[in-house]
Amino acid sequence: MLWLLTLASPGLAAEVDAAVGYHQTHIRDEHQSPLPYAGHGTLLQVGATQRWDNGHGFARLSILAERLDARAPSHPLKPAPHLGGAFEMGAMPRVTTVGETDLLLGGGLRSALDFGAAVGLHPWAVALNSVDLHVATSSPIPKGRVDARVSLPVTGLITRHVWSLDPISPGRGDLTAFYAVGTEPFTVATAFAPRARIQATRQLGDRRTHVTAGLDANLLLHAKPRPVRLFSWAASVGLSTRLGKNP
Amino acid sequence: MNRLLLVSVLVAGCGPVDTSPTAVFDDLWTEFDLRYGLFGVKDYDWDDAYDAHRPRVTDDMGDDALREVLQDLMRPLHDDHVWMWSGGEEFFSAYKADREPGEVDFDLIRSTMLTDPVVADDALTWGTLGDGVGYLRIHHFGAPDHRASMAAAMTDLATTRGLIIDARDNPGGHDSVAAGIAGCFADQTTPFMRIRLRDGPERDDFTDPIDWAIEPDADCRYDRPVVLLTNTFTVSAGDVFAMGMSQLPRVTHMGEHTTGAFSDTIPRELANGWVYSFSVGDWRDQNDVSHEGVGIVPSIYVINNVKALSEGRDLAIERALQELAP
Numbered sequence: 001m002l003w004l005l006t007l008a009s010p011g012l013a014a015e016v017d018a019a020v021g022y023h024q025t026h027i028r029d030e031h032q033s034p035l036p037y038a039g040h041g042t043l044l045q046v047g048a049t050q051r052w053d054n055g056h057g058f059a060r061l062s063i064l065a066e067r068l069d070a071r072a073p074s075h076p077l078k079p080a081p082h083l084g085g086a087f088e089m090g091a092m093p094r095v096t097t098v099g100e101t102d103l104l105l106g107g108g109l110r111s112a113l114d115f116g117a118a119v120g121l122h123p124w125a126v127a128l129n130s131v132d133l134h135v136a137t138s139s140p141i142p143k144g145r146v147d148a149r150v151s152l153p154v155t156g157l158i159t160r161h162v163w164s165l166d167p168i169s170p171g172r173g174d175l176t177a178f179y180a181v182g183t184e185p186f187t188v189a190t191a192f193a194p195r196a197r198i199q200a201t202r203q204l205g206d207r208r209t210h211v212t213a214g215l216d217a218n219l220l221l222h223a224k225p226r227p228v229r230l231f232s233w234a235a236s237v238g239l240s241t242r243l244g245k246n247p
Numbered sequence: 248m249n250r251l252l253l254v255s256v257l258v259a260g261c262g263p264v265d266t267s268p269t270a271v272f273d274d275l276w277t278e279f280d281l282r283y284g285l286f287g288v289k290d291y292d293w294d295d296a297y298d299a300h301r302p303r304v305t306d307d308m309g310d311d312a313l314r315e316v317l318q319d320l321m322r323p324l325h326d327d328h329v330w331m332w333s334g335g336e337e338f339f340s341a342y343k344a345d346r347e348p349g350e351v352d353f354d355l356i357r358s359t360m361l362t363d364p365v366v367a368d369d370a371l372t373w374g375t376l377g378d379g380v381g382y383l384r385i386h387h388f389g390a391p392d393h394r395a396s397m398a399a400a401m402t403d404l405a406t407t408r409g410l411i412i413d414a415r416d417n418p419g420g421h422d423s424v425a426a427g428i429a430g431c432f433a434d435q436t437t438p439f440m441r442i443r444l445r446d447g448p449e450r451d452d453f454t455d456p457i458d459w460a461i462e463p464d465a466d467c468r469y470d471r472p473v474v475l476l477t478n479t480f481t482v483s484a485g486d487v488f489a490m491g492m493s494q495l496p497r498v499t500h501m502g503e504h505t506t507g508a509f510s511d512t513i514p515r516e517l518a519n520g521w522v523y524s525f526s527v528g529d530w531r532d533q534n535d536v537s538h539e540g541v542g543i544v545p546s547i548y549v550i551n552n553v554k555a556l557s558e559g560r561d562l563a564i565e566r567a568l569q570e571l572a573p
Contacts (some may be wrong), residue, residue, distance in 0.1 A: 163282070
């Protein structure tokens with residue numbers, strides 16, 4: 001979105017990046033199974049960052065594909081696919097600058113869905129649509145910079161499987177019923193889902209193109225209907241380029 | 248990488264799992280306690296069951312002994328949706344557990360009784376019997392895209408003067424498919440089922456009732472007399488189908504009673520890798536009467552037998568043809 005805005009506004013410039021990475025997930029959802037599940041796979045990210053004199057704006061789409069398996073002594077089923085997608089956007093005005101490091105504080109929106117084909121022998125999903133608080137730093141390094149951000153969903157809607165694990169109702173498909181029946185509001189007091197992201201960029205041959213290396217970490221703790229703990233992390237590398245004015 | 252993995256595991260609380268027999272017993276008992284939907288209907292005191300069987304479990308017992316305790320715990324439910332797989336051994340808690348399907352020979356019907364049989368999606372078989380009577384076998388209700396096949400079947404059978412629907416040995420599938428197929432034989436919206444799902448930890452925590460009705464489907468409408476055949480292996484969505492069809496005025500229900508396991512079922516797993524399932528709701532008819540464990544009783548009782556099968560006869564179909572005779 002920022003990228004499109006940048007193209008439409010010659011006075012603006014944005015960094016657009018794409019990255020591919022290794023992703024790992026660990027799930028302990030007591031609502032679904034007494035067993036922990038874990039998997040690893042591939043993460044794809046596409047993002048755009050708009051840097052103003054007094055802050056940053058960003059948008060980022062992440063898609064992951066992996067296979068989840070139960071950590072059990074014997075288990076009759078094979079690993080099953082786990083797919084995830086998240087889109088977030090936000091704006092972070094600069095609060096202060098310490099040395100050459102900018103400290104930024106802002107907010108944004110995020111929509112995420114994790115779907116596992118078989119966790120506890122049953123389809124598993126968690127969806128989080130949230131209003132997020134962001135705290136970030138941005139520091140220059142030789143021929144590049146390091147950006148770090150911690151994000152915390154403050155409130156929003158969380159969707160988890162219903163108590164019976166059976167969201168049926170006449171006239172609704174399972175996915176519609178899943179959202180309609182299993183969704184409820186949350187605050188940071190009831191769903192703790194911080195995320196951390198650090199990305200280093202370093203200039204390649206020209207000033208427009210940079211190589212990127214990123215680390216992401218996500219945690220979700222939520223108690224209803226029964227406790228779930230989800231932790232995932234990813235390491236990625238990619239390229240970014242600057243579009244618009246001021247290469 | 249290993250350190251990162253260790254940190255991940257610790258943060259997510261995904262450390263070692265307690266696979267001891269006592270932990271496995273407690274987990275299964277608790278899962279039933281929190282989510283089983285038929286304690287009230289089955290009149291089984293789950294707390295008493297815990298007191299009776301939990302002392303038999305010790306952490307040094309073997310798999311065979313643990314399996315026996317768990318089966319003893321679940322057996323009094325007599326629920327065909329209560330099932331356990333434990334290291335290659337299957338267990339059903341239903342009354343009919345010692346009887347196998349096989350008192351219907353569908354190959355015999357298709358090869359010797361049907362004219363121009365058609366099989367669609369391994370879910371439906373149809374053709375015509377003697378005297379211009381149509382025959383439709385519903386193998387299962389697991390094909391969500393059933394409407395096109397039903398429309399084709401009813402087109403092919405449009406000139407028949409009556410129809411035998413064979414739902415014997417039907418293992419179930421989706422209730423929505425069962426209700427959708429029943430819609431081909433309905434003249435008007437017909438309420439037939441009221442369901443409640445467990446939605447909380449107390450044994451009487453249920454959702455508000457969800458009422459189901461059969462909606463007429465003009466694309467597959469059949470407006471002549473129908474005989475529905477069931478047997479004790481017509482189960483789950485098959486039970487639901489029989490419950491709905493028995494509400495329709497042009498349908499005569501014949502054969503044996505259905506299994507009587509209506510509820511949706513969910514699979515669960517145990518820390519030692521065993522898996523099991525149980526009913527998560529209370530499925531009743533439109534008058535709020537439960538048929539769990541009893542099944543839908545036909546208005547005309549006909550039981551096939553092996554001797555007749557060996558002679559190339561199907562007693563239920565013979566009786567249905569009598570019913571549909573001009």
